Amino acid sequence: MELQVKDKVFMLAASSKGLGYGIARELAKDGAIVCLASRTETELKLAAKKLHQETGAEVFPFVMDAASPDSILNWTNAVINRFERIDGLLVNAGGPPAGGFQDFTDNDWLKAFELTLMSAVRMIHAVLPSMKANGGSILTITSMSVKEPIETLLLSNVFRSGVTSLVKSLAKELAPHQVRVNNLMPGRIDTDRVRSLDQIKAQQSDLPVEDIQKANCKTIPLGRYGSTDEFGKAGAFLLSEAASYITGASLQVDGGLIKTVW
Template identity: 35%
Template sequence: MDLRIKGRTALVLGGGGGLGAAISLALAAEGAKVAIADIKGDAAASAAHRIDAAGGTAMGLAWDLADLSVIDPSVRSIEASLGPVDILINITGGPPPTTARGIDPAVWAEHFNSMVLSVIAITDRVLPSMRDRRWGRIVTSTSSGVVAPIPNLGLSNALRLSLVGWSKTLSAEVAHEGITVNLVIPGRIATDRIRFLDEARAQREGRSLDAIQSSSTATIPMGRYGTQEEYADAVTFLASDRAGYITGSSLRVDGGLIQSI
């Protein structure tokens, strides 16, 4: 199926590794020009090089999402090199495991800035040009914790839920201008982040990593963790021209993990 995004410009936040890199590669495979933003500039450059080496077009940017002052110059750089942003993929790093109580307000503020406010501000920066062209795709990657809060991830559960309300509200405001706004909810996708959380749980519970991963897998109807490529393909479809009548939605890519309807 031709997703009809060849020549479109995509900005992938957190695109240097993990799910972000997989999404960057998937978009490029469909012919999109990809700007890859990551706090690790070398990781962004490496991902961009992989796309260039495969015959695509990409650029890497060192970008700390917590620093709102770099948004405008970074977007202007993308516009000058690749053209105005048509597709925005919002991915932010996850905060450390914590309870919901007893967290310093400064820690809440720090992660709110990098996980929530940055996404809103970057989206606001690229929306006007999407509205001018009457075409745009905004896809925000969240966590299964927005549906079923995950124990010991108090910061993540609370902050990512902020983006659920924001995304749904925004989708109704811009739908008539040809812009779609959707969420994607990952289950247990095999990433470094999931391995880190599994290792933290193993240490916390005094169990082996293999035992933790086996117990996690047992809760997934498909009986395995998802691959990064499977997640990237779902995001790329939502970012495509083919998904033009899907907006305000939350797509679960979880192998059936989340039991609620």
């Protein structure tokens, strides 16, 4: 299947590694122009160099903090000034800290609100003038927690569910402009974030992290964690013209882990 993304311009937040990089890599392999963003300049430059060397695609890196309105706007303006259009946007940001209800202050809640929900609102708002003129696609990354809340990820559970509702609402509102909006829900994908959460659980349980990972794999019907390449293929598909009749959808990439019907 061809993604039909050659020479199209995609903005990908939090894409210097992990899930975002996996999607960027798949788009680049099919000839897209990928505009990577990350808070960490060193990691961002390394990712851009690696991606260009692997795929030959044009890569435009930009240092961006998803919790900063000005940073999001500066990134968007830089892409438009460089390429004069935006064809796709990946909404992505690092997850808020793990913990239970009694662990968090009002300030923790506000920070998670800014990072997880308002970053999505602001990124989408910034690209809409370009997308309404030319059409385009928007993809958010949330979590399996929007269907089955995860015990230790209260902040993520609450605000990623809000992003999912935003996606469903915008899909209808933006459809007349030929702008598609979808959501991707990772299960246990082998990323730094998931490894960190496994390490936290191992410390709390006083067990080797390998035991935690083995126990987790037993709950996954496919019996293993997913790879960023597998996740990237799903994300690139939803952003691409190959998914031109899909909007308002939430796709789980979880090896069968989520047990809910809907």
